[in-house]
Amino acid sequence: MIVNEKIAIEHGLKSNEYKKICDLLKRNPNITELGIFSAMWNEHCSYKSSRLHLKKLPTKGKKVIQGPGENAGVIDIEDGDAIVFKIESHNHPSFIEPYQGAATGVGGIMRDVFTMGARPIANLNSIHFGSPQHKKTKNLLRGVVHGIGGYGNCMGVPTIAGQTSFDSSYNGNILVNAMTLGLVKKNKIFYSKAAGLNKPVIYVGSKTGRDGIHGASMASASFDEKIEEKKPTVQVGDPFTEKLLLEACLELMAGDSIIAIQDMGAAGLTSSSIEMASKGNLGVQINLNKVPCREAKMTPYEIMLSESQERMLIVLENGKEELAKKIFDKWNLDFAIIGKTTDTKNIELFFDNKQVANIPVNTLVENSPMYDRKWKKSKLPKKNKIKKDSLNSLKIKDVLKKILSHPNICSKEWIWQQYDHTVMGDTIQKPGGNSGVVRVHGTNKAIAASVDSSAVYCWAHPLTGGKQVVAESWRNLISVGATPIAITNCLNFGSPEKEENMGEFVECVQGIGEACEYLNFPVVSGNVSFYNQTKEIGIKPTPSIGGVGLIKDYNKMVTMNFKEIDNIVMVIGKTEGHIDQSLFARSILDEKNGPPPEVNLFNEKNNGESLLNLIQKGHVKSAHDVSLGGIITAVSKMSIKGNKSIKFNKSKNLINEIYYFFSEDQGRYIIEINPKDLKEVTKILDQNSVYHEELGIIIEKDMIINQKTKVTIDELKSYNSNWLTNFMST
Amino acid sequence: MKSSVITFPGSNCDRDMDVALNKFGFKNKMVWHNDNELPKSDLVVLPGGFSYGDYLRCGSMASKSKIMHSVINFAKSGGLVMGICNGFQILVETGLLPGVLLRNKYLEFICKNIYVKIDNKQNPYFKNLDKDIFEFHIAHNEGNYFCTKDQLNEIKDNNQIAIYYCDKNGQTDEQYNPNGSTKNIAGIFNKEKNVLGMMPHPERMIDQSLSGEDGSLFFKNLINNLK
Numbered sequence: 017m018i019v020n021e022k023i024a025i026e027h028g029l030k031s032n033e034y035k036k037i038c039d040l041l042k043r044n045p046n047i048t049e050l051g052i053f054s055a056m057w058n059e060h061c062s063y064k065s066s067r068l069h070l071k072k073l074p075t076k077g078k079k080v081i082q083g084p085g086e087n088a089g090v091i092d093i094e095d096g097d098a099i100v101f102k103i104e105s106h107n108h109p110s111f112i113e114p115y116q117g118a119a120t121g122v123g124g125i126m127r128d129v130f131t132m133g134a135r136p137i138a139n140l141n142s143i144h145f146g147s148p149q150h151k152k153t154k155n156l157l158r159g160v161v162h163g164i165g166g167y168g169n170c171m172g173v174p175t176i177a178g179q180t181s182f183d184s185s186y187n188g189n190i191l192v193n194a195m196t197l198g199l200v201k202k203n204k205i206f207y208s209k210a211a212g213l214n215k216p217v218i219y220v221g222s223k224t225g226r227d228g229i230h231g232a233s234m235a236s237a238s239f240d241e242k243i244e245e246k247k248p249t250v251q252v253g254d255p256f257t258e259k260l261l262l263e264a265c266l267e268l269m270a271g272d273s274i275i276a277i278q279d280m281g282a283a284g285l286t287s288s289s290i291e292m293a294s295k296g297n298l299g300v301q302i303n304l305n306k307v308p309c310r311e312a313k314m315t316p317y318e319i320m321l322s323e324s325q326e327r328m329l330i331v332l333e334n335g336k337e338e339l340a341k342k343i344f345d346k347w348n349l350d351f352a353i354i355g356k357t358t359d360t361k362n363i364e365l366f367f368d369n370k371q372v373a374n375i376p377v378n379t380l381v382e383n384s385p386m387y388d389r390k391w392k393k394s395k396l397p398k399k400n401k402i403k404k405d406s407l408n409s410l411k412i413k414d415v416l417k418k419i420l421s422h423p424n425i426c427s428k429e430w431i432w433q434q435y436d437h438t439v440m441g442d443t444i445q446k447p448g449g450n451s452g453v454v455r456v457h458g459t460n461k462a463i464a465a466s467v468d469s470s471a472v473y474c475w476a477h478p479l480t481g482g483k484q485v486v487a488e489s490w491r492n493l494i495s496v497g498a499t500p501i502a503i504t505n506c507l508n509f510g511s512p513e514k515e516e517n518m519g520e521f522v523e524c525v526q527g528i529g530e531a532c533e534y535l536n537f538p539v540v541s542g543n544v545s546f547y548n549q550t551k552e553i554g555i556k557p558t559p560s561i562g563g564v565g566l567i568k569d570y571n572k573m574v575t576m577n578f579k580e581i582d583n584i585v586m587v588i589g590k591t592e593g594h595i596d597q598s599l600f601a602r603s604i605l606d607e608k609n610g611p612p613p614e615v616n617l618f619n620e621k622n623n624g625e626s627l628l629n630l631i632q633k634g635h636v637k638s639a640h641d642v643s644l645g646g647i648i649t650a651v652s653k654m655s656i657k658g659n660k661s662i663k664f665n666k667s668k669n670l671i672n673e674i675y676y677f678f679s680e681d682q683g684r685y686i687i688e689i690n691p692k693d694l695k696e697v698t699k700i701l702d703q704n705s706v707y708h709e710e711l712g713i714i715i716e717k718d719m720i721i722n723q724k725t726k727v728t729i730d731e732l733k734s735y736n737s738n739w740l741t742n743f744m745s746t
Numbered sequence: 747m748k749s750s751v752i753t754f755p756g757s758n759c760d761r762d763m764d765v766a767l768n769k770f771g772f773k774n775k776m777v778w779h780n781d782n783e784l785p786k787s788d789l790v791v792l793p794g795g796f797s798y799g800d801y802l803r804c805g806s807m808a809s810k811s812k813i814m815h816s817v818i819n820f821a822k823s824g825g826l827v828m829g830i831c832n833g834f835q836i837l838v839e840t841g842l843l844p845g846v847l848l849r850n851k852y853l854e855f856i857c858k859n860i861y862v863k864i865d866n867k868q869n870p871y872f873k874n875l876d877k878d879i880f881e882f883h884i885a886h887n888e889g890n891y892f893c894t895k896d897q898l899n900e901i902k903d904n905n906q907i908a909i910y911y912c913d914k915n916g917q918t919d920e921q922y923n924p925n926g927s928t929k930n931i932a933g934i935f936n937k938e939k940n941v942l943g944m945m946p947h948p949e950r951m952i953d954q955s956l957s958g959e960d961g962s963l964f965f966k967n968l969i970n971n972l973k
Contacts, residue, residue: 165855166855169796170756170758170796170799170800171758172759172795172796254799255799256755256756256796256798256799256800256801257799259755259756259758259799347755348755433854433856433857433858434854434855434856434857435855435857436855436857436885437857438885438947438950438956438957439759439762439794439950440762441762441766441949441950441952443956444955444956455955
């Protein structure tokens with residue numbers, strides 16, 4: 017087949033990019049080579065639109081062992097232990113085929129983590145769907161949840177936390193972001209940098225099939241009406257094989273046979289072999305006839321571009337082949353020596369004794385395109401002037417009912433009950449709390465993790481939104497008593513070729529960067545997903561932040577359920593009454609304009625650190641951060657979980673009662689303290705200049721909001737617990 | 747007391763069971779599915795997980811594993827064999843226990859705490875327990891116990907029903923049945939009561955930081971019964 021510009025464009029390359037390929041090679045590529053370029057140069061693998069901006073994120077810190085650029089980030093959790101973690105998107109495949117798309121998303125991220133030598137100990141996910149009224153939403157939700165459960169449950173890794181939202185901007189592009197945390201000894205971390213000449217290159221895991229060819233290219237384009245035709249680009253997962261691969265890899269990793277290891281994820285054998293060679297500044301030679309294939313007569317092009325799952329590429333020490341083969345035989349997995357490292361700095365492929373590709377590695381990596389795309393700055397929207405009349409007719413109880421049963425607030429138990437969240441016997445905070453928490457097996461330490469996003473705030477003002485998501489992640493970790501250490505981010509946006517969307521990306525990243533810098537909460541890994549767009553309509557900008565923190569003694573962990581009658585409930589952080597972009601404004605007043613709540617990083621840090629201090633001193637009986645839905649939503653959730661409620665004090669605040677209860681000012685937490693600790697707690701907060709206010713006291717059953725309004729605990733539960741179950745059963 | 751936990755390809759609660767058994771005083775050994783011989787054991791446990799990826803039918807391929815010949819002989823000679831979750835599925839596939847485990851009624855995986863009521867304490871697993879209702883934890887997709895009418899009559903006549911799903915007061919109404927099991931059955935014995943299969947995971951309830959502590963009561967009692 018003769019390759020020309022037309023074929024290159026069919027591969028998703030632009031004509032200037034094709035010209036660049038010909039210039040770099042000083043000839044036209046053949047079809048296999050073109051396939052390789054298209055796989056390496058697409059947005060998903062090359063980060064060509066985002067690289068320039070991602071460089072600005074803070075990625076270093078005292079606890080950072082490995083920042084972005086490896087399979088996953090690594091942080092130090094003391095005593096020789098480290099946590100490996102990363103979040104990744106699988107949005108496009110999940111919309112086309114929800115079960116397999118979501119399942120292989122989970123499988124892929126777990127591979128990224130155990131490739132580094134870590135045993136996965138927790139999974140999380142952030143999933144976003146279109147409007148509940150949209151005809152596809154229900155099936156997509158069901159398929160995605162089954163897929164996440166189907167893979168994670170079989171692997172025996174607990175799914176400990178997550179986030180689900182509904183918004184019409186996802187009608188044509190759902191989001192499925194999967195995150196995994198793994199535990200490893202600091203001195204047994206494995207990297208993807210190849211080293212040494214003539215070292216055997218080993219293929220292990222599943223056989224290569226025709227599934228997922230061009231998966232990464234598909235994920236680098238917008239959708240149109242021909243979307244059904246893209247089904248064959250979705251990979252098919254087999255969690256059983258991955259479980260075997262996990263055990264076999266960890267068994268091999270216990271010794272000293274491996275020089276470098278890389279999983280075959282997006283762009284399969286192509287990107288894994290090229291990345292290892294590139295990092296080691298080496299060449300690699302592969303005999304494609306040696307690659308274990310599932311189907312007969314696969315061409316070099318298909319073998320190189322297949323995204324079949326559950327495969328790994330390893331550069332081994334010479335002489336360790338037999339030992340390694342024995343382990344993979346034990347686990348019934350394919351094992352093949354397919355090539356070797358060379359000093360040519362080229363990737364050379366052979367098939368049927370003929371050379372079928374020969375490309376300098378640096379042309380695929382360092383010389384890949386990088387764009388400084390045009391982007392548009394957003395202005396901070398003007399504050400709304402909401403007429404007081406529109407509030408007077410509202411009854412607090414009715415509003416509370418609507419807010420607690422709102423799809424984005426209601427209990428997600430229907431989802432997380434389908435995930436095994438207790439396997440491995442170390443889950444000490446289940447889904448539905450501030451963060452999921454797992455113990456570091458056999459120690460007193462525990463790891464807290466949370467995943468957050470606030471698309472509405474990011475849409476209203478990307479810079480503020482970017483800061484807010486990081487702050488919320490930080491608060492979720494603090495609320496369980498964990499010291500926040502680092503984040504991973506999954507940046508889901510529309511087309512970078514549109515100035516508005518690119519602007520959203522640039523400014524969200526800037527916001528994330530500012531908050532991470534200030535809070536000393538660096539970014540250690542992540543992924544960018546552009547083109548979440550159907551024809552002209554893109555999603556709301558949705559960066560998902562996965563935060564990880566350490567609890568040194570898990571006996572000091574805090575949960576959110578109210579504990580004891582007569583305890584005092586306090587709110588930390590000031591309530592100014594910011595109502596624009598709140599769930600209340602959007603869903604009750606139907607007001608979609610205005611700025612998101614301001615993020616004051618000084619207050620975030622000060623309030624958070626002061627609370628952590630109180631927790632470590634044992635003064636905090638329960639805690640919950642205040643986010644979507646405001647103070648009363650947070651208190652309601654603490655009541656529901658604790659089966660106790662609160663008698664609110666009469667607010668000393670001059671702002672309207674509705675504003676007080678439903679506004680979404682940042683930097684706030686609700687805490688429960690014993691009356692005997694009140695003096696000490698107040699003293700510490702005052703010393704640190706942290707604004708605090710007594711909200712009320714815990715009582716047995718009913719929530720008493722004011723003299724006229726009472727809500728029973730059973731009413732609170734029914735508002736909150738039924739929406740999703742009812743939605744999914746009709 | 748010596749115990750053995752069998753690891754099949756795809757088992758994923760084997761380590762959790764090892765931790766639990768060791769915690770309560772068993773000297774536990776992990777045994778690979780491809781081994782021929784069982785080590786000397788007072789208790790053999792088939793753990794939860796997805797042996798052989800649940801391919802064909804849950805537990806079916808594992809029931810034909812090499813080690814299972816020894817496990818079956820051990821059971822037939824009166825040795826204690828306990829199957830949890832996927833282990834229960836394997837035991838029904840070997841024929842050591844009657845009936846089958848179908849997909850959950852609502853076709854969804856369920857992971858949550860439930861209550862079970864112990865029906866029969868005339869056996870080495872439950873005798874001397876001083877309460878009847880336990881809070882346990884389930885995590886499965888195929889726990890819907892089913893058997894023929896004749897089998898049901900037979901297991902009732904022989905007191906083979908080990909535990910029922912119930913509420914915290916021991917009511918065994920249909921509404922407390924999480925998966926559609928016949929008669930709310932959560933676990934059964936063989937006729938001789940030395941083989942026990944159950945869906946709940948006692949090994950996930952062994953300290954107060956986890957989902958509960960009723961698993962601790964079960965294991966402590968079990969090892970005392972075997973002493």
